[in-house]
Amino acid sequence: xxxxxxxxxxxxxxxxxxxxxxxxxxxxxxxxxxxxxxxxxxxxxxxxxxxxxxxxxxxxxxxxxxxxxxxxxxxxxxxxxxxxxxxxxxxxxxxxxxxxxxxxxxxxxxxxxxxxxxxxxxxxxxxxxxxxxxxxxxxxxxxxxxxxxxxxxxxxxxxxxxxxxxxxxxxxxxxxxxxxxxxxxxxxxxxxxxxxxxxxxxxxxxxxxx
Amino acid sequence: xxxxxxxxxxxxxxxxxxxxxxxxxxxxxxxxxxxxxxxxxxxxxxxxxxxxxxxxxxxxxxxxxxxxxxxxxxxxxxxxxxxxxxxxxxxxxxxxxxxxxxxxxxxxxxxxxxxxxxxxxxxxxxxxxxxxxxxxxxxxxxxxxxxxxxxxxxxxxxxxxxxxxxxxxxxxxxxxxxxxxx
Numbered sequence: 001x002x003x004x005x006x007x008x009x010x011x012x013x014x015x016x017x018x019x020x021x022x023x024x025x026x027x028x029x030x031x032x033x034x035x036x037x038x039x040x041x042x043x044x045x046x047x048x049x050x051x052x053x054x055x056x057x058x059x060x061x062x063x064x065x066x067x068x069x070x071x072x073x074x075x076x077x078x079x080x081x082x083x084x085x086x087x088x089x090x091x092x093x094x095x096x097x098x099x100x101x102x103x104x105x106x107x108x109x110x111x112x113x114x115x116x117x118x119x120x121x122x123x124x125x126x127x128x129x130x131x132x133x134x135x136x137x138x139x140x141x142x143x144x145x146x147x148x149x150x151x152x153x154x155x156x157x158x159x160x161x162x163x164x165x166x167x168x169x170x171x172x173x174x175x176x177x178x179x180x181x182x183x184x185x186x187x188x189x190x191x192x193x194x195x196x197x198x199x200x201x202x203x204x205x206x207x208x209x210x
Numbered sequence: 211x212x213x214x215x216x217x218x219x220x221x222x223x224x225x226x227x228x229x230x231x232x233x234x235x236x237x238x239x240x241x242x243x244x245x246x247x248x249x250x251x252x253x254x255x256x257x258x259x260x261x262x263x264x265x266x267x268x269x270x271x272x273x274x275x276x277x278x279x280x281x282x283x284x285x286x287x288x289x290x291x292x293x294x295x296x297x298x299x300x301x302x303x304x305x306x307x308x309x310x311x312x313x314x315x316x317x318x319x320x321x322x323x324x325x326x327x328x329x330x331x332x333x334x335x336x337x338x339x340x341x342x343x344x345x346x347x348x349x350x351x352x353x354x355x356x357x358x359x360x361x362x363x364x365x366x367x368x369x370x371x372x373x374x375x376x377x378x379x380x381x382x383x384x385x386x387x388x389x390x391x392x
Contacts (some may be wrong), residue, residue, distance in 0.1 A: 076242045077241070
């Protein structure tokens with residue numbers, strides 16, 4: 001049973017309070033018990049406590065699957081990029097290096113890449129992903145577009161990202177302010193920047209604030 | 211609606227259309243439904259090739275059997291002329307390899323016997339002792355009966371391997387080795 005087409009994932013890093021609830025909730029999932037598939041990143045640990053949760057964005061042209069030499073990463077009909085198939089994965093780390101968002105995790109003890117699959121066991125049964133159910137500030141939100149419009153009147157979902165020359169369209173949406181609407185979010189914008197002596201902003205959304 | 215999205219989104223990261231993509235891109239699609247999809251033509255191809263493989267396999271088995279029937283047959287080897295072996299004497303020869311020691315005995319005017327000289331205990335070389343009517347193994351004081359090769363003393367439990375003999379125009383040939391347990 002596929003994930004309902006009207007249910008979408010919205011990530012709002014500005015609302016993240018770094019409570020680690022999503023990380024712990026992720027470890028409780030039965031399909032990968034004890035291993036969290038979510039990344040809770042500090043943007044600039046030396047100067048800020050701002051964190052951002054990183055779940056799999058479920059790209060429409062998944063780079064991880066494109067580079068997989070073993071044909072192990074597959075996408076189901078609802079657009080969810082599944083975790084690597086155990087019989088096929090050769091633990092070559094290509095997907096880990098290729099993913100623009102740094103999502104796949106190599107579990108060397110299993111010789112298997114494991115990544116966020118939007119809690120496919122739950123979402124395909126009509127439930128919300130574990131992280132979205134526990135997030136106290138709803139930085140991770142799973143629901144319909146009408147719901148998010150009503151809840152976040154000042155933000156608009158964006159699902160186009162720029163990674164170098166590559167434009168990536170994703171199934172998961174990133175919330176960006178409505179003012180100064182941006183076409184896409186530059187994934188690598190923060191990489192070349194000096195963050196010292198700058199006012200604290202969410203670096204990955206810099207192009208939005210220009 | 212989902213289907214149309216997939217068709218658009220299946221474009222490669224380099225942005226070129228499907229027709230310009232390499233063949234492996236179609237052979238190993240990212241999407242699960244396409245990966246599991248088997249065209250009727252592919253299925254037919256699979257059936258035909260598999261049945262062809264089975265047919266070839268049958269002929270292969272026939273060819274194998276043809277050769278298998280001939281494998282393991284020991285060569286016919288000339289040992290001696292009947293007249294050259296005196297009654298009660300022993301003639302040592304090697305069969306089937308030149309390292310496999312054997313002994314040919316002429317028990318009386320009519321009867322011959324040949325045995326491998328490998329002791330059935332620990333493969334020492336047994337010594338024929340016609341005057342004591344036995345094969346003697348010096349390693350562990352084993353002994354075998356001269357006429358039948360069956361063990362009579364010492365540790366060996368099994369008789370000596372018997373060499374099959376054939377007589378053609380007063381010549382003696384070895385044709386095979388019979389390993390015995392009793």
